[in-house]
Amino acid sequence: MTTRTAALSALLVLGTTLAAPVTFLSVQNEDQGATKIIGELAREYQKTNPASPYTYQNAPQTDLAQKLQLLAASSSLPTVYNIDQPALLGQLYKTGQAADLEATFKKLGIYNTLNPAAVALIKRQNDGRLVTLPLELNIEGFWYNKAIFAANGLKEPRTWAELVKDAATLNAKGLQPFAASGDQKWPLTRLIGGYAARKYGYDVMDRVKAGTLKLTDPGFVEAARAVQDLGKKNYFGKGVNTVDYATAVDQFLQGKAAMIYMGSWVLSDFNDAARNKIGTQNIGLFNFPAVTGGKGSTNDWSLNTGISTAVNQKFNDADLGNWIKYVFTRYGNKALAESGMITGFTVTQTPRNLPVLTSLTQTKLKAVKNGYLWFEANFSPKATSVATDNAQLLVTGDITPQDYMSKLQDALK
Numbered sequence: 001m002t003t004r005t006a007a008l009s010a011l012l013v014l015g016t017t018l019a020a021p022v023t024f025l026s027v028q029n030e031d032q033g034a035t036k037i038i039g040e041l042a043r044e045y046q047k048t049n050p051a052s053p054y055t056y057q058n059a060p061q062t063d064l065a066q067k068l069q070l071l072a073a074s075s076s077l078p079t080v081y082n083i084d085q086p087a088l089l090g091q092l093y094k095t096g097q098a099a100d101l102e103a104t105f106k107k108l109g110i111y112n113t114l115n116p117a118a119v120a121l122i123k124r125q126n127d128g129r130l131v132t133l134p135l136e137l138n139i140e141g142f143w144y145n146k147a148i149f150a151a152n153g154l155k156e157p158r159t160w161a162e163l164v165k166d167a168a169t170l171n172a173k174g175l176q177p178f179a180a181s182g183d184q185k186w187p188l189t190r191l192i193g194g195y196a197a198r199k200y201g202y203d204v205m206d207r208v209k210a211g212t213l214k215l216t217d218p219g220f221v222e223a224a225r226a227v228q229d230l231g232k233k234n235y236f237g238k239g240v241n242t243v244d245y246a247t248a249v250d251q252f253l254q255g256k257a258a259m260i261y262m263g264s265w266v267l268s269d270f271n272d273a274a275r276n277k278i279g280t281q282n283i284g285l286f287n288f289p290a291v292t293g294g295k296g297s298t299n300d301w302s303l304n305t306g307i308s309t310a311v312n313q314k315f316n317d318a319d320l321g322n323w324i325k326y327v328f329t330r331y332g333n334k335a336l337a338e339s340g341m342i343t344g345f346t347v348t349q350t351p352r353n354l355p356v357l358t359s360l361t362q363t364k365l366k367a368v369k370n371g372y373l374w375f376e377a378n379f380s381p382k383a384t385s386v387a388t389d390n391a392q393l394l395v396t397g398d399i400t401p402q403d404y405m406s407k408l409q410d411a412l413k
Contacts, residue, residue, distance in 0.1 A: 020315055021053045022323055023078035027061040027307060033268045034135040034306060034343075037335045038080075041327045052323055061184060061245075061307075065381050072097055079315045083132075083308050084186075086125050087380045092310070093131050099313040102130035108325050113332070118305050118344025125377050133328070134344020136306030138263035139365050140190065140374075143270075146282045148175065148258045156286040158298070160195070160226065163289050167235045170258050178230065179257035181248040182241035185388035186374070188227065188395055190261055190302070193375025194288035195223035198296035202372040208412075209378040215409040216402075224394060224401035226291075231395025241392045253277055261288075264361045265306050268339035271355045280357050285364065301364070303371035305344050383411040 022042060028035040035056070042054035057078060059067050065085050071077045077097050083089050092098040102119075105111040118134035126132070142163075149155070152170060157163040167177035180187045196204050199219040207213040214220075230236060237243070237257065249269050252260040253276045260266075270276055270283060287298050311324070332345030340355035342362060376384045386408050393399040399407075 020079070020319065021055055022080065022315075022320070023055040023057060025057045025059055025067075025078045025081040026309075027059055027064055027082050027084075029058070030056045033265060033339070033341065034309070034335070036268075037331060037339065037341070038135075038327060041330055041334065042323070045323060045326045049322070052319065061186075065384070068092075069381075075314070077312050077314070079312055079320065080133075081310055081312070083310050085379075085381050085384050086308070086377060087384075089131060089308060089310060090127065093126075093129065096313050098131050099311040099316045100129065100131065101133065101311060104311070104316060104321070104324065105130075108321050110325055110329055113329055113346050115344045115346060121303060121305055121371065121373075122308075122344075125373055132305065132308040132310050134305040135309055135331075136263075136265045136304075137342050137344045137365070138265050138304050138306060139361060139368070140194075140261070140263040140302035140304070141285050141287045141364075142259050142261050143252065143266070144259045144284050144286065145252070145255060145257075145278055146284050147278065148255070149284075156284065157289050159289050160198070160291045164229070167230070168233075171233065171235060176237045176251070176257040177235040177259060178237075179243075179248045179251035179260040180236045180240055181243050181245045182236070182392055182395065183244045185391050186376070187245075187248070187261065188391040189375045189387050191227045191230075192220075192223045192391070194261075194302060195226050195291060196220055196375070197300065197302070197372050198288060198291040198294040198298075199223060201295045202297070202300040202370040204296075205373060205375065205378055215405045215412070220405050221401045222291075224404045227391075228394050228397065228401055232397050236395065240395060250275070263302075263304060263306075264342060267355070267357055267361065268341050270357050271340040280355065283357060285357075285360060287364075297369060299367070299369035301368045301371060302374060303368065304374060379412070383408065386411040 024038060026035040030039055039056055046052060046054055064082060065088060068083055072092055089098055105114060115134060115137060118137050119130055122130055122132050122134060154166050157166055170177045182188060196219060208215060231240065248260065249266060251257040255278045270280060287301055290298055328345060332343050332347045333349045335341040335343050336347050337351045340358035342358060376387050379387060390399055390404050390407060394404050
């Protein structure tokens, strides 16, 4: 055998033992939130397992669904990927491009690393299946600047009317009431969904899915009108539909806006001393307020496990199993210790000095009576696009609340 032949033979033998690289497609920047934690753990694993190189890919959230559909059509989805539409995820599961993570974690002997409440949330929105990783366990609400509130004689509003009155007070003094990313669109529909939950109750969108409520019913139109009024009064500031996610968060953290409606995934940004110019001691959190004549309770909160993150069943072999086991048995501890993030993974080592806002969030989570999902959680990809795209038109007054809900109801058919 020649030296060349021997070398080629060795490469072929080596090639049969090489694990496939792990690629993570995320809407987050590589140095943000869950993506940062996963990347750091993946590169730790790579040091002792060089045959499992890690690669990060980014996709804007506004283009994510379209990108995933294109990749799925050619069976080119990456190993791990963000996905923000449960209906699309259901389709990918049926075509073998999303793994059954309950079976996977049980096979690996690490199912006990998952928080039961987080698992229940995921199963609720995915027809009883655990098909995404609970990278976060989030509570959503209005984060507010305590110093601005105190300087203007404001308290946490208990009703929508009080919230709007507070916004008017701030606006009259030249202060932007709310930071919001209209560019991302979903921060606007979150407000519609929150209002609807207070009007009809925490199970409102489940009832829409069941057909016992229609989006053209008066309470939904009222919700759309309430959010539109905030936009028409410039309470979101100028050019809300051009404001991206990072800019909206920075507006709040730099004291340029008094409030921001956001999930507790934002804690990693709030706990970043270099980015947070107002200080964690100046940040408070209140739930979506009650609305007139509403059946919902302020003891009910919007909960989620962060942007859904799936594993491609195509790559779900023993090598990937080793990677999953390494990364996600360490994920919960690392996320809490380094970023103050609350996740759907068990924590075995609680930091001595837990960030104050993380403690606040944990306290709120423990007091939740009922959790509800976001507005589009049960929608098809088509209906989700109609909801989010038209939300931009809604807040600028370019579509009526009635037309917004009518178009959305039609998209559900």
